[in-house]
Amino acid sequence: MADQAQRLRELMKQLPEPSPEPVPEIRGAARPPLAVAIASGKGGVGKSVLSVHLGQALAEQKKDVLLVDADCTLANLDILLDVRGRCRLHTALDSGMRLNRCVAECAPRLRLLSLGTGLGALAQQADEYGMRSQLQSLEESAQVIVVDTGAGTARMVLAACLAADLPLIVTTPDPTAMADAYTLIKLLRSRRPDCLPELIVNMVRTREEGREVAEKMRGVCAKFLHFEIKPLAVICSDRATANAVRERRVLERGRHFSPVRRAAAQIAEHIRRSRGLARQSSFFAAAIALLCAEPGVSMRVRPPAECVPLHA
Numbered sequence: 075m076a077d078q079a080q081r082l083r084e085l086m087k088q089l090p091e092p093s094p095e096p097v098p099e100i101r102g103a104a105r106p107p108l109a110v111a112i113a114s115g116k117g118g119v120g121k122s123v124l125s126v127h128l129g130q131a132l133a134e135q136k137k138d139v140l141l142v143d144a145d146c147t148l149a150n151l152d153i154l155l156d157v158r159g160r161c162r163l164h165t166a167l168d169s170g171m172r173l174n175r176c177v178a179e180c181a182p183r184l185r186l187l188s189l190g191t192g193l194g195a196l197a198q199q200a201d202e203y204g205m206r207s208q209l210q211s212l213e214e215s216a217q218v219i220v221v222d223t224g225a226g227t228a229r230m231v232l233a234a235c236l237a238a239d240l241p242l243i244v245t246t247p248d249p250t251a252m253a254d255a256y257t258l259i260k261l262l263r264s265r266r267p268d269c270l271p272e273l274i275v276n277m278v279r280t281r282e283e284g285r286e287v288a289e290k291m292r293g294v295c296a297k298f299l300h301f302e303i304k305p306l307a308v309i310c311s312d313r314a315t316a317n318a319v320r321e322r323r324v325l326e327r328g329r330h331f332s333p334v335r336r337a338a339a340q341i342a343e344h345i346r347r348s349r350g351l352a353r354q355s356s357f358f359a360a361a362i363a364l365l366c367a368e369p370g371v372s373m374r375v376r377p378p379a380e381c382v383p384l385h386a
């Protein structure tokens with residue numbers, strides 16, 4: 075018996091050491107993801123359509139994308155994406171629901187969160203809700219955040235652009251859209267001189283027309299703001315894209331070749347090449363801090379350096 079036990083011990087010694095348990099990968103936990111904000115002065119210039127296509131293009135590059143509807147008065151990405159049964163952040167805040175009740179899976183790696191007026195409420199009563207930490211966890215589960223803002227220069231729009239790594243300003247060739255885009259750029263630069271918005275010219279008849287619009291915007295920004303705005307993409311008007319919006323087939327349309335899809339892929343590639351996908355601080359924390367910088371509201375999180383409060 076003693077010999078048998080000895081042989082067993084020797085056999086056991088010859089077996090390879092068990093390999094250590096595989097460590098589960100925690101994606102994005104270390105640093106918050108890169109944030110892209112899509113804004114415009116004038117409404118109806120194609121921000122939401124571009125946001126969806128950009129989200130989709132990034133998801134196709136195997137990035138986990140959080141699409142954020144930050145249009146605080148007329149949020150409608152859920153309608154565009156035909157998402158049902160999800161609430162907006164302000165509803166969750168009002169009724170004590172968990173944040174995941176506001177998050178919809180729209181496509182593989184593409185989730186949607188509608189803020190409604192929720193970010194403003196959160197900025198005022200930040201510590202009353204566990205929502206701030208839920209938002210942070212949600213943010214850390216993504217690799218890129220694409221923020222669709224409302225038109226104009228409201229506080230939420232400015233906060234989203236100033237908190238983002240890459241603010242994209244959309245215009246069309248309409249002189250009113252160009253003038254309003256200029257006003258928005260001017261406001262962003264006056265509040266944060268290191269803010270570097272880039273330009274998207276949408277719904278052009280020809281690429282030549284797009285280049286002319288970009289050149290005019292570059293000239294006027296250089297002359298009056300001493301800032302060279304970079305044209306990131308020119309997008310031709312496309313009837314099929316407009317039809318897809320009417321039929322709520324934007325995601326489906328995004329899989330076909332179209333000018334918006336091509337531009338979105340180009341922007342996604344630009345993001346991949348020129349920017350790291352992680353940033354130092356949280357987008358939501360920075361946006362809330364900017365909104366907190368209002369008279370009478372305590373400053374709980376510092377806004378990014380060099381940033382003038384929005385009420386100034």
Ligand SMILES: Nc1ncnc2c1ncn2[C@@H]1O[C@H](COP(=O)(O)OP(=O)(O)OP(=O)(O)O)[C@@H](O)[C@H]1O
Binds near residue numbers: 119224309317334
């Ligand atoms: N490249 C394009 N070609 C043709 N139509 C387009 C294009 N881009 C956007 N559109 C159309 O323009 C309209 C407005 O688009 P969208 O809702 O994306 O604009 P928006 O800037 O988000 O508007 P709002 O300021 O109201 O949020 C939609 O009907 C859409 O189909």
Ligand SMILES: [Mg+2]
Binds near residue numbers: 122145
């Ligand atoms: Mg919109």
